[in-house]
Amino acid sequence: MGKLMIVNGSPRAVKSNSKNYIEILKKNINKDIEEYNAISKKIDLFISKLNSCSDLLLVFPLYADGLPVTLMRFLKELENAKLTQKIKVHVLINCGFVEPEQNNVAVEMIKLFCKKNHFDFGSVLRIASGEAILKTPFAFIAKWNIKKLCKSIEKEKQVNIKCTMPISKKTFIKASTNYWIKYGQKNNITKEQMDTMKIEDI
Amino acid sequence: MNLLMSDISLNITLKDDNKYVDLSKLKIANCVGCFGCWTKTPGKCVIRDDATKVYPLIAHSQKIIYVSRLYLGSYDITMKTMLERAIPTQKAFIRLHNGETHHYQRNVLEKDAVIIAYGDISEKEQKIFKKLVERNANNMCFKDWKIYFVKEQDVEKTVIAEVNKWEN
Numbered sequence: 001m002g003k004l005m006i007v008n009g010s011p012r013a014v015k016s017n018s019k020n021y022i023e024i025l026k027k028n029i030n031k032d033i034e035e036y037n038a039i040s041k042k043i044d045l046f047i048s049k050l051n052s053c054s055d056l057l058l059v060f061p062l063y064a065d066g067l068p069v070t071l072m073r074f075l076k077e078l079e080n081a082k083l084t085q086k087i088k089v090h091v092l093i094n095c096g097f098v099e100p101e102q103n104n105v106a107v108e109m110i111k112l113f114c115k116k117n118h119f120d121f122g123s124v125l126r127i128a129s130g131e132a133i134l135k136t137p138f139a140f141i142a143k144w145n146i147k148k149l150c151k152s153i154e155k156e157k158q159v160n161i162k163c164t165m166p167i168s169k170k171t172f173i174k175a176s177t178n179y180w181i182k183y184g185q186k187n188n189i190t191k192e193q194m195d196t197m198k199i200e201d202i
Numbered sequence: 203m204n205l206l207m208s209d210i211s212l213n214i215t216l217k218d219d220n221k222y223v224d225l226s227k228l229k230i231a232n233c234v235g236c237f238g239c240w241t242k243t244p245g246k247c248v249i250r251d252d253a254t255k256v257y258p259l260i261a262h263s264q265k266i267i268y269v270s271r272l273y274l275g276s277y278d279i280t281m282k283t284m285l286e287r288a289i290p291t292q293k294a295f296i297r298l299h300n301g302e303t304h305h306y307q308r309n310v311l312e313k314d315a316v317i318i319a320y321g322d323i324s325e326k327e328q329k330i331f332k333k334l335v336e337r338n339a340n341n342m343c344f345k346d347w348k349i350y351f352v353k354e355q356d357v358e359k360t361v362i363a364e365v366n367k368w369e370n
């Protein structure tokens with residue numbers, strides 16, 4: 001079994017939640033790894049490294065119900081690359097809302113990418129409340145699921161799993177409201193200012 | 203007002219206060235996920251490029267027509283870049299909407315959407331795109347939508363037929 005290439009498809013790469021999920025993953029996987037940030041645009045270097053790997057894990061956020069543009073650009077480059085071996089693609093997607101199912105369409109897009117370009121499709125982990133979960137007492141749930149994803153990649157046993165914070169939607173909304181109010185406060189912006197109905201002053 | 207927004211140049215003139223946005227002529231960087239439009243300058247993107255002229259038009263339209271090539275069952279990069287940059291039209295705050303968590307909208311009109319997706323689009327890809335538009339409807343205030351899948355050479359006549367419906 002070859003190495004695992006981990007691609008961070010978030011435009012926030014170094015400061016992303018995806019990055020935090022990758023850090024947990026790295027602690028739990030018994031496989032040599034390579035890493036790449038899709039925003040770095042060093043595709044030739046990436047391809048040469050990918051050619052020493054058997055598995056590719058795409059880690060990215062849900063953007064407007066689909067793939068972030070940063071990842072789409074990367075996938076287009078990957079389509080044109082000359083690969084010397086068959087590679088299996090796995091997905092670790094996270095979204096801001098509380099329902100993991102909101103990620104499903106984006107996963108379908110990656111499956112279509114694999115079909116179109118003759119990649120094998122492997123395992124999927126869909127994390128919801130992905131902006132918050134690691135900063136809460138429920139971080140262990142995300143960690144536990146990432147471990148499961150690691151096992152499935154190592155053992156070549158396909159899984160399609162999901163997780164979120166085990167709280168009601170009402171509680172989630174309350175907690176997220178407080179989170180955003182605090183976020184604004186750090187920038188000296190009040191809740192009322194954040195609540196503006198105006199878009200570009202109109 | 204109504205808005206026609208496309209990722210290719212169309213030979214078309216609109217009447218009244220209807221607007222045509224040709225994304226292929228604009229300079230629009232991709233969203234970097236900084237949340238400045240929610241927490242620093244609410245309602246305004248901190249990247250001051252052409253997108254800042256477009257998302258208010260999206261928000262204030264009652265009818266929209268989007269014209270886009272597809273990639274993997276998604277809007278291709280040009281259109282998707284603009285749609286990602288439109289999040290200043292939403293607030294950071296979350297509500298229940300159609301049984302799911304979604305953001306509150308700012309001053310965004312509910313709208314009828316027509317989406318003209320062009321290219322060589324497989325059945326599988328159509329199916330994914332339909333699901334995407336259905337999901338987008340929750341976040342983009344679509345009350346109704348219609349999707350056309352057409353070949354590139356048929357884009358213009360499909361657009362003209364749809365624009366004519368605005369004027370009747």
Ligand SMILES: Cc1cc2nc3c(=O)[nH]c(=O)nc-3n(C[C@H](O)[C@H](O)[C@H](O)COP(=O)(O)O)c2cc1C
Pocket residue numbers: 010011012015016017018019060061062063064065066094095096097098102130131132233234235236237286287289341
């Ligand atoms: C432009 C933009 C669009 C987004 N669209 C969605 C969405 O449609 N659904 C959702 O649940 N979260 C959405 N999010 C939230 C992100 O998925 C969430 O913040 C995620 O944790 C970001 O991960 P990252 O830090 O790895 O980039 C969006 C965020 C941005 C900036």
